[in-house]
Amino acid sequence: MSESNTRVPTAATGSVRRSRDVPMLVERARDGDPRAVARLITLVESGDDTVPAIAAALAPYTGRAQVVGLTGSPGVGKSTTTNELVRALRAHGHRVGVLAIDPSSPFTGGAILGDRVRMQDHATDPGVYIRSMSSRGHLGGLSAATPQAVRVLEGAGCDVVLVETVGVGQAEVEVASLADTTLVLLAPGMGDAIQAVKAGILEIADVFVVNKADRDGADATVRDIQGMIALGERGPGQWRPQVVRTIAARGEGIDDVAAAIDKHRAWLVEHDELRRRREARAAAEVEAIALGVLRARIGSLRDGTQLPALAAEVASGATDPYAAAEALLAQLSG
Ligand SMILES: Nc1nc2c(ncn2[C@@H]2O[C@H](COP(=O)(O)OP(=O)(O)OP(=O)(O)O)[C@@H](O)[C@H]2O)c(=O)[nH]1
Ligand SMILES: [Mg+2]
DSSP: OOHHHHTSOOHHHHHHHHOOOHHHHHHHHHTTOHHHHHHHHHHHHTTOTTHHHHHHHHGGGTTOSEEEEEEESTTSSHHHHHHHHHHHHHHTTOOEEEEEEEOBOTTTOOBOOOHHHHTGGGTTOTTEEEEEEEOTTOTTSOOTTHHHHHHHHHHTTOSEEEEEEEOSTHHHHHHHHHOSEEEEEEOTTSSHHHHHHHTTHHHHOSEEEEOOTTSTTHHHHHHHHHHHHHHSOOOTTOOOOEEEEOBGGGTBTHHHHHHHHHHHHHHHHHTTHHHHHHHHHHHHHHHHHHHHHHHHHHHHHHHSSHHHHHHHHHHHTSSOHHHHHHHHHHHHHO
16 A cells, blocks of 8 residues: 555545534544544534534533633734643643634625644644634624534543634623633733723733733833723722733743633632633523524524514504514414
């Protein structure tokens, strides 16, 4: 057999890539097969019919990983920082998952790729899974499938899952609702500190990372942020956001970021905040799924008789829209 032949995907490989055999895929993902991990994420990302079965199969492994969100303006250094954090976490023997949520153009829906390039360093490390996901126009930039993708990575044995998302207001709040620990990246001279206050970032940041500290104005940015943190009202026992300075491009300050993450994690556990955050996250997830099911059922009613008939009554003034909505809901539950 020639050398090139040995690299041709085997039948088993091909079947993993296209498989919808959930027990097999989950078993292989548990064994650390990256193709099974990739396939499961593809299935959850595409909203496949197998998603509920995947979620059920992965449920026992939920909650094992620390989920760390990284957010901040475009180009602030999120991917570079993520890459360096992966290196630091690997040095401590952790298995790491990375989900890079790409902003998609609202016009084409196409994902802007590029994160892979800067994460090439870890491409051959079996202890690291890196995946770009499209935000698919989902309001706020976080893919609706992200929580499921986190589950897949937890199932695959990741101790830490890093979620990178470009933040513009709402997206930052969303990443915070997904993550145990949220890092907000800022860079000198981007007016980010002011933006942060406007967008309510102060409330969601557990750690501020002032990146590009090799540039002028880093001291001023750190001072601005510290000033704002000092002004914030905080009860006793509440977390005080940490401020860390980095030059991610040179790997400087990354150990401090890792230490701040560890410190926050310890605080979360000590104050029972980890459980509270995760339950809040689960509540939002269940609610979103339930609303999705309801929406689909109402959609199916459009083809039935009830909705068009009710709509005609509302349009003619025979009934009002609230009463019609009640009638619709009664039909759904009946
Ligand atoms: N001077 C300087 N440049 C940096 C530093 N960290 C990252 N960069 C550069 O900033 C640019 C953007 O870095 P990325 O890590 O891609 O930023 P990002 O926030 O992931 O960008 P998007 O995903 O496009 O929003 C790259 O050219 C990096 O090399 C730093 O500490 N100092
Ligand atoms: Mg990036």
